[in-house]
Amino acid sequence: MSCVATFSLFPLERPDQGSFAPYVARTIEIVRESGLAHELGPMGTVLEGDLADIMRTIKQCHDDMRKECGRVYLTLAVDSREGESGRMRGKVDSVGELLK
Amino acid sequence: MSCVATFSLFPLERPDQGSFAPYVARTIEIVRESGLAHELGPMGTVLEGDLADIMRTIKQCHDDMRKECGRVYLTLAVDSREGESGRMRGKVDSVGELLK
Amino acid sequence: MSCVATFSLFPLERPDQGSFAPYVARTIEIVRESGLAHELGPMGTVLEGDLADIMRTIKQCHDDMRKECGRVYLTLAVDSREGESGRMRGKVDSVGELLK
Amino acid sequence: MSCVATFSLFPLERPDQGSFAPYVARTIEIVRESGLAHELGPMGTVLEGDLADIMRTIKQCHDDMRKECGRVYLTLAVDSREGESGRMRGKVDSVGELLK
Numbered sequence: 001m002s003c004v005a006t007f008s009l010f011p012l013e014r015p016d017q018g019s020f021a022p023y024v025a026r027t028i029e030i031v032r033e034s035g036l037a038h039e040l041g042p043m044g045t046v047l048e049g050d051l052a053d054i055m056r057t058i059k060q061c062h063d064d065m066r067k068e069c070g071r072v073y074l075t076l077a078v079d080s081r082e083g084e085s086g087r088m089r090g091k092v093d094s095v096g097e098l099l100k
Numbered sequence: 101m102s103c104v105a106t107f108s109l110f111p112l113e114r115p116d117q118g119s120f121a122p123y124v125a126r127t128i129e130i131v132r133e134s135g136l137a138h139e140l141g142p143m144g145t146v147l148e149g150d151l152a153d154i155m156r157t158i159k160q161c162h163d164d165m166r167k168e169c170g171r172v173y174l175t176l177a178v179d180s181r182e183g184e185s186g187r188m189r190g191k192v193d194s195v196g197e198l199l200k
Numbered sequence: 201m202s203c204v205a206t207f208s209l210f211p212l213e214r215p216d217q218g219s220f221a222p223y224v225a226r227t228i229e230i231v232r233e234s235g236l237a238h239e240l241g242p243m244g245t246v247l248e249g250d251l252a253d254i255m256r257t258i259k260q261c262h263d264d265m266r267k268e269c270g271r272v273y274l275t276l277a278v279d280s281r282e283g284e285s286g287r288m289r290g291k292v293d294s295v296g297e298l299l300k
Numbered sequence: 301m302s303c304v305a306t307f308s309l310f311p312l313e314r315p316d317q318g319s320f321a322p323y324v325a326r327t328i329e330i331v332r333e334s335g336l337a338h339e340l341g342p343m344g345t346v347l348e349g350d351l352a353d354i355m356r357t358i359k360q361c362h363d364d365m366r367k368e369c370g371r372v373y374l375t376l377a378v379d380s381r382e383g384e385s386g387r388m389r390g391k392v393d394s395v396g397e398l399l400k
Contacts, residue, residue: 125298198225
């Protein structure tokens, strides 16, 4: 099984009023420690792996952010199918081939 | 902690070509068995509870659908904050008060 | 054509730090004025109609909120298909029939 | 005003049963013709610009796909705020700085 997922996690209530960047950076650190294939984008972070690992990692990011922030918002989308891994890049490449 | 979540889960590849309703009905059965507070809507199912329980239940729904369907799509949004439960209705009621 | 949509719109930066309820109430007022079929839920508002009307209405809600709030977040999901209207309730009813 | 958006558009009912890649490629062609800054990712396409232009372009993609497909699904998330453009890359760069 291969799950490609994108998630976004940010505070709705927090002790400071500055940029979200430090919160996102902390999330990416936790994702890196997970060992999951990942890619940071402007509107979310893409992960690839087992759904159980993906959910565990996102929950860690959530729990970490909730320690500091009274309210957080999380969105997740998952494309789950049979087959080999490497779809995170494969999905983009297969479209790119058609656009050449 | 109280998490209010909405999720949507549907097949992208499947053995039949009929309505999605039987797939959604099976998902709702699994949600009912979880004991989580829930509410079926036209575009997703709302759950309330601990994030761990919410994720476990949604993963069960996913795993069940993947037994029959070669590819499925899942979306999830979570509003997580301090405080008591009962927010699933409370969030709507607090807006309704202002609209009277 | 019938589009059933769900959207969520909330401030990320705003002049106050209270509940989101007054912002959601203002959004619902704009939705009511649009004449679109709608239903307020705990995690978003469901609309049914033409995609052009749905997008125009959501943009009005966005523009209105941005007058007061320096940053807002919007999510939208649309299920668009052939056929008659009334799917907002029909989708739920067809699952409910199977669960009896 | 600067809106950074990510959207995903795919068929739920369609005349063929192959890869989604040709559908995504057609969507990207329409996005390219729009002149909006954009970036194709594994789980969606990021756009930056005015919300009206973003919505118009996504509606064109939707209308084009609906010509061939009896049912399509669309998701959209928008981060809308004051300020200069270039946030599509700026958002990622500001996190990258903190991760160095």
